[in-house]
Amino acid sequence: MIPASIQAHLDTPFPVSPDQIGLYRDQACIMLKDVLNVETLAFFEREITEQVLRLNTEKTALENRDTYGKAFLQVTNLWTHSDVVKTLVFSRRLASVASTLMEVEGVRLYHDQALYKEAGGGYTPWHTDQYYWPLASQACITAWIPLQETSLEMGALEYAAGSHTLEIGRDQPISDKSEALIHAALSEAAVPIIAEPFSLGEVGFHAGWLFHRAAPNTTSKPRKVMCVIYMDRDMRLKEPSNNHQRLDWEVWCPGSQVGDIIDTPLNPVLV
Numbered sequence: 428m429i430p431a432s433i434q435a436h437l438d439t440p441f442p443v444s445p446d447q448i449g450l451y452r453d454q455a456c457i458m459l460k461d462v463l464n465v466e467t468l469a470f471f472e473r474e475i476t477e478q479v480l481r482l483n484t485e486k487t488a489l490e491n492r493d494t495y496g497k498a499f500l501q502v503t504n505l506w507t508h509s510d511v512v513k514t515l516v517f518s519r520r521l522a523s524v525a526s527t528l529m530e531v532e533g534v535r536l537y538h539d540q541a542l543y544k545e546a547g548g549g550y551t552p553w554h555t556d557q558y559y560w561p562l563a564s565q566a567c568i569t570a571w572i573p574l575q576e577t578s579l580e581m582g583a584l585e586y587a588a589g590s591h592t593l594e595i596g597r598d599q600p601i602s603d604k605s606e607a608l609i610h611a612a613l614s615e616a617a618v619p620i621i622a623e624p625f626s627l628g629e630v631g632f633h634a635g636w637l638f639h640r641a642a643p644n645t646t647s648k649p650r651k652v653m654c655v656i657y658m659d660r661d662m663r664l665k666e667p668s669n670n671h672q673r674l675d676w677e678v679w680c681p682g683s684q685v686g687d688i689i690d691t692p693l694n695p696v697l698v
Contacts, residue, residue, distance in 0.1 A: 429514050433467050437518035443527045451528040454588035455634035456621065462524065462630040463572070472574040474511040475653050479541045482508060489545060494603050497549030498641070499542040504679075504693070505653075506539055516655050521630075522697035525568045525657040528632055534657040535689070535696045537567060538679045544582045544650040550643045551582070552606035553613070555597055556656075557635030561672040561680070562689075565591070566659035571631040574651040578624045582644040584631055584652075585622040587613050590638040597636065600671060609638055660696045664689050 429437075441462050451457045482502045489497060506513040515521070516539045526534045537560070544551075556569060577583045587609075595612045599605035613620070618638075625631065633639055644650050664683045667673040676683070683689045 429511065430466075430470065433470055434514070436464055436467050437514065437520050439520055440523040441520050443524055448528060448530065451632065452530070454586075455591040455637040456586040456588060456632065456639070457528065458621070458623065458625065458629055458631045459524070460626060460629045462520070463628050465627060468574055468628060471512070471515050471653070472651060474509060475505065475541055475574065476651060478502065478505050478509050478512060479543055489547060494549060494552060495601050498551040498601070499544045499548060501540055501542055503540045504538050505541055507693075512539075515653070517695070517697055519698055521570050521655060522657060524630075524632065525570060526698050529566050529568055529659065531566055531659045533660040533696055533698050535660045535662070535694050537562075537656040537658045537694065539653070539655045542652045542654060544641070544644045544652075546644060546647050546649055548582065548644040548650070550606075551641040552601050552603060553587070553596070553609035553638050553640040554599065554601040554605050555636050555638050558597060558600060558669070559671045559675055560635060561665050561667045561676045562635065562658060563663040563665040564659065565634060565636055566662060567635040568632055568657050569635070570655045570657070571633065572653045572655070573625045573629070574653060576625065576627045577650055577652075578646070579622060579642055580645050581648070581650045582641040583623065583625050585620060585640050585642070586631070586633055587618045587638040588621050590618050591634050591636040593618070593638070596638065606640070613638065657697070658689070662689050663687060
């Protein structure tokens with residue numbers, strides 16, 4: 428059962444100003460303060476953490492994992508396992524921000540994922556999400572929702588502002604190689620890096636082709652983050668460019684066809 432005060436909060440659109448829309452248009456990322464209140468975050472942190480602990484399949488010791496495995500514990504589409512989490516993922520408050528920032532008429536869900544960077548967890552290399560996604564346009568966006576105040580030492584997300592216009596590195600999965608190659612490209616292009624702590628209730632939004640990374644978690648506490656990925660409600664499926672995109676097609680868009688709008692039971696319109 429969702430408390431009435433939290434449901435009302437999630438049903439209320441968050442105001443996004445013209446200046447914020449313009450900033451996102453230019454740099455393809457933005458950090459917005461006070462998107463979610465303390466009561467809402469505390470309520471969903473308990474449920475999301477419970478589901479992550481229940482559904483996580485990673486059993487290898489942290490020190491024995493590869494770079495990707497050390498970066499975070501990843502549990503996907505929690506909304507299909509918990510009606511409580513579904514309330515957050517389907518919330519009008521978050522979806523309306525995504526739609527407004529992308530300047531589209533509405534959005535549908537691509538998928539959600541919890542990313543828990545364990546205490547002592549490794550860095551998340553520079554990468555771009557849309558390398559993994561068989562989506563025909565750039566109209567997709569991730570809401571990165573920290574479930575606690577998140578310092579740089581804990582592994583707050585870092586953005587390369589405006590890097591969605593760069594094409595070098597778009598063919599790289601998350602790896603030590605992507606970290607080195609993209610870091611060099613960003614340095615050469617003098618791309619400004621946004622590396623700031625997230626306050627409680629602050630949510631980051633970034634485009635699918637934006638380069639981003641996170642430092643290791645050098646604290647004694649896990650960095651708990653929930654992500655919701657949205658796409659234009661008229662998004663079409665493209666022919667996959669790599670095996671990762673083919674797998675995403677099968678997992679996140681089952682039954683959809685290349686060239687068609689991605690309209691499946693896993694991809695409902697949210698606003």
